[in-house]
Amino acid sequence: FNPSKYIHQLQESWATDRGDASYALLIRCFVLVSSTTSRIKIVDTLVNCVRLLIEGDPSSLLPAVWLATNAISPPYVSMELGLGGSAISKALKQVCGLDNRSLKALNDKLGDPGDVAFEAKKKQSFTLRKPKPLTIKGVFQSLVKISKTQGQGSGDVKQRIVDKLLQDARGGEESRYVVRTLCQHVTVKTTMLIALARAFLLSKPPGANIPTKDPNQLARLKKEELAEVYAKAEEIVKASYARHPDYNDLVPVLLEIGVSEELLVRCGLTLHIPLRPMLGGITRDLSEMLSRLQGRDFACEYKYDGQRAQIHCDERGVVSIFSRHLELMTDKYPDLVALVPKIRGEDVQSFIMEGEVVAVDRATGELKNFQTLTNRARKDVAIGTITIDVCLFAFDLMYLNGQPLLNRSFRERRDMLRSLFVEIPHHFTWVKSIDATSQESETVLEFFKSAVDSKCEGIMVKILDNLPELEALGPDDNTNSIIPKEQKQSRRKPLLATYEPDKRLDSWLKVKKDYIGTSAGVDTLDLIPIAAWHGTGRKAKWWSPILLAVRNEETGSLEAVCKCMSGFTDSFYKANREVYDKDGSFSSDGEPRNVHVAKPGFVEYAGGNPDVWFEPQEVWEVAFADITISPTYTAAIGLVREDKGLSLRFPRFLRKREDKGIEEASTSDFLAGLWRKQEVKTPAPPPVEGGR
Numbered sequence: 001f002n003p004s005k006y007i008h009q010l011q012e013s014w015a016t017d018r019g020d021a022s023y024a025l026l027i028r029c030f031v032l033v034s035s036t037t038s039r040i041k042i043v044d045t046l047v048n049c050v051r052l053l054i055e056g057d058p059s060s061l062l063p064a065v066w067l068a069t070n071a072i073s074p075p076y077v078s079m080e081l082g083l084g085g086s087a088i089s090k091a092l093k094q095v096c097g098l099d100n101r102s103l104k105a106l107n108d109k110l111g112d113p114g115d116v117a118f119e120a121k122k123k124q125s126f127t128l129r130k131p132k133p134l135t136i137k138g139v140f141q142s143l144v145k146i147s148k149t150q151g152q153g154s155g156d157v158k159q160r161i162v163d164k165l166l167q168d169a170r171g172g173e174e175s176r177y178v179v180r181t182l183c184q185h186v187t188v189k190t191t192m193l194i195a196l197a198r199a200f201l202l203s204k205p206p207g208a209n210i211p212t213k214d215p216n217q218l219a220r221l222k223k224e225e226l227a228e229v230y231a232k233a234e235e236i237v238k239a240s241y242a243r244h245p246d247y248n249d250l251v252p253v254l255l256e257i258g259v260s261e262e263l264l265v266r267c268g269l270t271l272h273i274p275l276r277p278m279l280g281g282i283t284r285d286l287s288e289m290l291s292r293l294q295g296r297d298f299a300c301e302y303k304y305d306g307q308r309a310q311i312h313c314d315e316r317g318v319v320s321i322f323s324r325h326l327e328l329m330t331d332k333y334p335d336l337v338a339l340v341p342k343i344r345g346e347d348v349q350s351f352i353m354e355g356e357v358v359a360v361d362r363a364t365g366e367l368k369n370f371q372t373l374t375n376r377a378r379k380d381v382a383i384g385t386i387t388i389d390v391c392l393f394a395f396d397l398m399y400l401n402g403q404p405l406l407n408r409s410f411r412e413r414r415d416m417l418r419s420l421f422v423e424i425p426h427h428f429t430w431v432k433s434i435d436a437t438s439q440e441s442e443t444v445l446e447f448f449k450s451a452v453d454s455k456c457e458g459i460m461v462k463i464l465d466n467l468p469e470l471e472a473l474g475p476d477d478n479t480n481s482i483i484p485k486e487q488k489q490s491r492r493k494p495l496l497a498t499y500e501p502d503k504r505l506d507s508w509l510k511v512k513k514d515y516i517g518t519s520a521g522v523d524t525l526d527l528i529p530i531a532a533w534h535g536t537g538r539k540a541k542w543w544s545p546i547l548l549a550v551r552n553e554e555t556g557s558l559e560a561v562c563k564c565m566s567g568f569t570d571s572f573y574k575a576n577r578e579v580y581d582k583d584g585s586f587s588s589d590g591e592p593r594n595v596h597v598a599k600p601g602f603v604e605y606a607g608g609n610p611d612v613w614f615e616p617q618e619v620w621e622v623a624f625a626d627i628t629i630s631p632t633y634t635a636a637i638g639l640v641r642e643d644k645g646l647s648l649r650f651p652r653f654l655r656k657r658e659d660k661g662i663e664e665a666s667t668s669d670f671l672a673g674l675w676r677k678q679e680v681k682t683p684a685p686p687p688v689e690g691g692r
């Protein structure tokens, strides 16, 4: 790692007026990031951009972080831009002097609105007024203003802001990214936390008294030593963000104290700020689960088919409820809010609890499926008007009476949950569970069957106790859940019974009924449909195959992983056409038209051009037999082979994930992890091309 290798490329763009960092700097960084698949270069570029901001204009760091992570607020604060595509089209026509026909031609040719803006700006032959160079702060403030403008006449005000942004954007690249930002197509998510951690190790704001490392000294460290220094800083920043996912709080504290364990105290678990949920690892079947948990005591719990809810209640009794994706949904469940005072035992002042909200028959307690729950209104449900009754099945307690419980073992957290709260049948209860060990496979199988018979998706299996070495770490605080060095280095990762926000560890495993008994006996991935080819024969009026992608969390791009044509019913094909056919890909009598448009800029795919590109909007769960190295599919390119990606063999559609947005689709990192696991089990498979 050479900290100054890319810095000059960024410095060239540092032109500022009044000392504010220019938008051009950030765009230079985005262009460099998008021009490479090398993880090292992506991280280096971001680190150096962040360093320049810390040292040169710290007040632009927070806006830059928001712009680079494609948001203007955390998910639980609702701030929408509320812009239609027409606002961007209008601005492009006005600013670049395009007529309807030439704009449509560009749209058809390029597909991605950002690429359209790039070309349109290049064609611009006049300027209405002298452009004022954009600054990072200025662009961010414009977005905030757009989101805050509401009510009568707001459309015109928003339009003027968009027009001005495009007028002031210098050249194609700035225009491309202004438009991508307005359409919310820019992301460098996980990498941002890594970049912040490394940059704050190396740099501090002018005048600040933060201990930093000398880059030259770091450059002299051995590779492993350097990796360790970075890993520690990254673990702290990621742990802080997982407990308190708001850059508005994280960045100012970093600017004040840099990266230290204090960050987890200043910016840690907080009431009414949702922590990122712990996630379950996938297992093929019960026997794989049992062998992975050999020698440990574990709990098996019903995996209910509802909606995950994180419930916060403070000393005053104020309640907030958050979704799996950290959105505020207190208004959706006034019945749960009303339930809180009744379930809160007398020793409970404040708490954060997690559970699954499931639609039930109030009289019998019978569970209803997820589909039933989706019929409940999203917001502002008045208590008297509720038609879908729900029960909360609690499964974890993360905070109690002012103390985080994350580092307590699951057994302890569960004991507190069961002993301190009051059960109200058919309204509030604990998830059904048994405790077991790997020796008790019969009992586990019986429990799994009873879960499936009760309309559950399968079971969740959770390690109950920490290893004795971990217990020795000491009293609960916000910091010690970071895995100690020696544990990390041990060959087998320790199975922690602690609550690890935002982590997918083997200490929580899910065994789903879908996986068991599928012909290939397989893993599944949550993929995004991104494009398709016109079908032939019986399928001539539909699309088949469909191109699916994983998410690259670093670059924000969607990387094609396979074509899928199995598992779909005819009625599914029909409905699918209705969802995605926005551009008239079929004539009025249903015949396919060839409207070839270019690959959108945010897609990575090296195969032949599909007949239609979709607007990414859904997540599909897909089963497959195994993972292969591929020159055509670019998923996880650079992660397992420098110039080849990964693909899936025998992909088969299982179902739509109605509960997941595209931000939650499987990542290229996750796919690479599955591939590595597969390699350990079946070394050196033949290098075949995946998909069909």
Ligand code: ATP
Pocket (backbone or CB within 6 Å): 279, 280, 281, 301, 302, 303, 304, 305, 306, 307, 308, 324, 356, 395, 431, 460, 510, 660
């Ligand atoms: P992931 O991101 O791990 O894929 P997901 O949200 O897509 O998770 P699943 O893969 O189906 O969902 O499994 C985890 C989910 O199962 C949890 O988010 C939660 O909503 C649900 N769930 C139901 N019962 C339990 C339980 N007893 N313990 C934990 N989670 C449960």
